[in-house]
Amino acid sequence: MSSTSATTTPTPEPAGRPPGGLTSTEAARRLADVGPNSLPRPRRVTPAGRVLAQLRDPMILLLLAAGVVTVLVGDAADAAVIALVVVVNTAVGVTQDLRADQAIAELDQLTAPVAEVVRDGLRLEVPAADVVPGDVVRLDAGAIVPADLRLVEAATLSIDESAMTGESQPVDRSVGEEVLAGTVATRGRAVGEVLRTGADSGLGRIAGLIGTARVRETPLQRRLRRLSRDLVLAVLVIGVVVVVLGLVRGEPLVQTSILAVSLAVAAVPESLPAVVTISLALGAHRMAQRHALVRHLPAVETLGSVTVLASDKTGTLTEGRMVAGAVWVAPGHRYDVSGTGYAPHGEVVPDGVAGPDGSLDRLLRDAALCNDARLVEPTADGEAWGAAGDTLEAALLALAAKGGARPDEVHRAWPREGEVPFEAERGWMATTHRAASGDQALRVCKGAPEVVLDLVAPAEPLRGTAAAETTRLAAQGFRVIAVADAASYDGTPPDDLPLELVGLVGIADPPREVSRDVIADCQAAGIAVVLVTGDHPVTADAIADRLGITEEESTTVTGPELAAGVDPDSLAETRVYARIRPEQKVQIVQALQERGDVVAMTGDGVNDAPALRNADIGVAMGKGGTEVARQAADLVLADDDLRTVVVAVEEGRRIYSNIRNFLRYAVSGGLAEVVVVVLGPLVALGVPLLPAQILWINMLTHGLPGVAFGAEPAQHSAMQRPPRSPNESVLGAGLAVQIGWVGATIGALSLLAGVAADVGGWDIQTTIFLTLGAAQLAVAMALRAPGPFGEKRPLDLAVAGAAALQVAGVYLPPLQSLLGTQNLPLPAALTAAGLALVPGVAVWLRMRVERRA
Structure with a gap:
């Protein structure tokens, strides 16, 4: 725990100031009781704990089980892919968990490293962590408020609370009011008594809200978790059915069990996590090219x-900047103001008929004179003009410059002689000036319209019109500033002259x-x-x-x-x-x-x-x-750039559409293999596929072609349809039905190829093997997103490569020995190819109808 110690030479507190604060002994006692003035820390989780939490995901558990099975059956390629997917997904999840800790750590940057306090009647600088309730703290312009304070003194104090409350402009604070930890004094000075520190302060409560917020599952994660449970149940049912049917036919238990396990592995789209991860990674890469940093990969899909x-x-x-957008000058003419930010570039354009000559120039001159701010020029390419001092006053300086009244020239022509600084209780500020040439003197006053209008001459004929104009501008979202002045030409002090209303300025934080x-x-x-x-x-x-x-x-x-x-x-x-x-x-x-x-x-x-x-x-x-x-x-x-949000929504919808297309492709293929294995013996085809053949088809179709779905472009209609319901299953909106008829069609045509082989004297298993694999690849091409003819995509190359390996599995001797296939004559190969095209054509026609709808 920090000890209370001075970092500068103690200075006696001047007479007339607030009480001498706490004693050093009492401050140390309170520090021991309430703890340091620092933000709460989240409970640390060990790396092992984070990893185990990720491995409890149902899809990961399903993948681990499938990995064990693939190792047992000797499928090293699939086992390696599954292991890689598990590692990548676990790493991404652990990174996500670290975000909360990092967010809390960054809050420390908003706390003041030191604070000026009064203890034992002396002014000391102590570490902000040592500030305790009851301390008397002094604030000057630019100081970060170290804890929640109640003001006991305040002189023209303005506090920038935008980071805490969202207020677009500094707020004036007076004696008796509170200021929150983490806010910044932009003007004036103050003395306050500490009310709350650490976790009890406003900044601490926000830190607590961040730390206690649980990481919500994304809609995609919830959908995939439900799908994982359904797939686990389906795999168990398939395995039991295949084993029972095999035993009923009198086949050996070991051979039937291997076939059941192979079919179960084939029925699980183990490439799905890889498809999801690669889709999200590609989406994150595209977003980075649009200057958007994705800190959490699933967020890309979530936007969709x-x-x-x-x-x-x-x-x-x-824009987060104050800009003068409207001007009204006596006797009642309006002007629109162009330009952005604090840049002195733009125009003051009459809204209708221009006012009398000099009326606008007079207001612009006064706005520049009764002003303590300064415009800050950009120091590097791409930077914007900034404001030093009150942002509202900086907006008035920019307005003056846009209208041709350069602030530096105006101040040289009218040097300041005196001022009455702004105070919240008064609601106005005034300055006095004397012309650099001649005897003319000038008093300028600006402030809240309801206050300034009470200061002008009682017989002022425009008081009612100005009040109505103030209401009109306020209804448009403007903060209205009234400007009045009084000029002396005969040596009379301008303070003794009645003020005349010059005009109103509407200032706002304009939309981007x-x-x-x-x-x-x-x-x-x-x-x-x-x-x-x-x-x-x-x-x-x-x-x-x-x-x-x-x-x-x-x-x-x-x-x-x-x-x-x-x-x-x-x-x-x-x-x-x-x-x-x-x-x-x-x-x-x-x-x-x-x-x-x-x-x-x-x-x-x-x-x-x-x-x-x-x-x-x-x-x-x-x-x-x-x-x-x-x-x-x-x-x-x-x-x-908010336009990136729209791009990200489209990117998210693209990813989700590609995941659904992959499921339409992969799950229907697995269903087709189940149909073939279960129904093959019933149509007198014996054992239609060997375990090695099933795993080969699964590796080719669920490997590169499946992963390539993640790189498919978005459909043109993606942003013209409403978002999908978060409660909708990933197989919802008719996808389960489509998977059913596509899988049944592929399975039926593969069995038909087997019957044709039986009639033609060709090898039945090889013919079914070739038809089943080729039909799935044809469906993949049918699901390809529309695009320019001849455009090369990863999906095209992946399907071509998988098709070549499928044919090689039939005709290359080493693969024939591995898979148990035989050479097929040309009529058999053409029959298999012709039947394999039918599901692809059917899916392609269906997709065209859906896209037109």
Whole structure:
């Protein structure tokens, strides 16, 4: 445990300051009682424990059992593939488990390394971990708040709470109010008494939310787990049936058991985990090319199943910067402002008829003069203009520059002589200036409209018009600033002159240019988009309406309403959540999940991290977001481009479609082999296939061709259909029926080939062997996604290679000895090839009908 020690020379606390704080003895006692002011740590899990947790997955257990069987029957190739798949899947799962620990570790970066406290009447700098409840802490501009404080002194204090609450602009705090750990003082100074530290602080509670959030299974993982259980049951039934039928026919138990085991191995699509892993890895590679980092492989597919996209506002749907977007000047003319961020590039364009000459110039001059901020030019390619000081004041500087009033020139022409700094209790700021040439003096005042309008001359004729304009701008989501001034030409002090209203400026955090298109694309794909923000409902509704999130029947829910209890059924129509606290974001995500939705959450702040962790997939901003959000997320957008989310949805749907196509192909092939082995003796074909022949077909069809399905491109209609229900089986939506008729068709035609061989005097087992393998490969080609003629794909090469090896198994002597096959005459080979094409043609015709529908 850290000891309380000074890191700088103690300074006596000036008279008139707050009480002398705790004594060093009392601080040490409290530190021993409550523990260090640090974030809670998750319980450590040993590497062995993480590995064992992954090996308990039903599909992995099924693969391990199949691996044991393949070793026993001497199938070294399949055993090696199964071992590789188990290792890869286990490694991916362990990596996923490490994310929670990493997210908590990154929260430490937000805690102040040192804090300035008052103890024994002296000002000391101590490690932030040694701060205890009751300590008196001093804050200056730029300081990170080390713990939750109640302010006992505050002078023009503004706190950047965006990372904690989602508020898009610094918040003014005054005596008696609380400030939270992890927030940043952007202006002024303050003294506060520590209320809560460590796990009890606001930052600590968020860390606890992240640490206690369980890793949810993705929809694909849930579907594959159910499929694994069904396959295990099916394999056991098949084995018992084959053994019983063999014994009834009088065949030896050992031979019948080997045949049953071989058939069971063939019926299990052991390449499925490899297909899934490779599909996800290829998807992650494609996403990386679009500047998106996939931190959790299953997240790529999960986006394809998303039914609700819950998005933070500040820095996600919006730019995360304050921008002046509208201007109103006396006597009543409006202007629109173009440009983005704090860059002094854009135009101030009249909305209708321009105002009188000089009216706009006067407002722009005043906005630059009554201002303590500074615009920061980019220092490297690709950087944006920044703001030093209050971001709202920086937006006013950018506005002045866009209108031609360069701030540096204005300040040289009107040097400042005095000022009344902004205070939250007052609600306004004023500065006095004297012209560099001449005797003219000027007083400029800016602040909240309701306050500034009370300061202007009582007979001001535009007071009512300005109040109505303020209401109009606020309804559009703008924060409105009123500007007034008073000029003296005869030496009269400007402070003695009545103020005149100059105009109003509407400032907002504007939507990103791509946000509306992203939302429209999501809605076209059947994904509901909801806005979750800490902002005021009026601001949130305005942004949501501008982006096309809201509809006529949609509703808005506030944080207090959510805390009071909301009917879960009403959430179906809710599109805006405003004044939401961090823990309520988690509540919203969980409520949507309980309704059966698959939820994607986007965000960039510390306050978003718990929701990102709890969502089915968390999407964080990589450039403008916090490291905590990035570590808690599954997908990080390195360039903060929301269009990548739409690309990822399409990628996820492509992956899921390819997995279903693989199952359609692999499971139907396994079913066909079961049909042949079980029904062959009933149509007088004896033992239609040997165990080695079954395993050979299985290796060729489930090997490279099966894995190649993971690289198939997306269908053009992928984003025009709604997401699949998360409760739907991976074999749902008619896939099980298709597998049934395809498998039955392949099996029946293979038996027909055996009957033809019996009639023609050809080797029955070899003819069935060739027909069965070729028919499965024909189905694989029929399931190939449409594309340009002649386009080369891994699936084409894999099928060609498998077909060559299948033929080699019939005609090459070494393989004949291994597989028990014989040379077939040309008529037999042509018969087998002709029958093998029929299932492929039938599937191809069916797929064309489905795609047109």
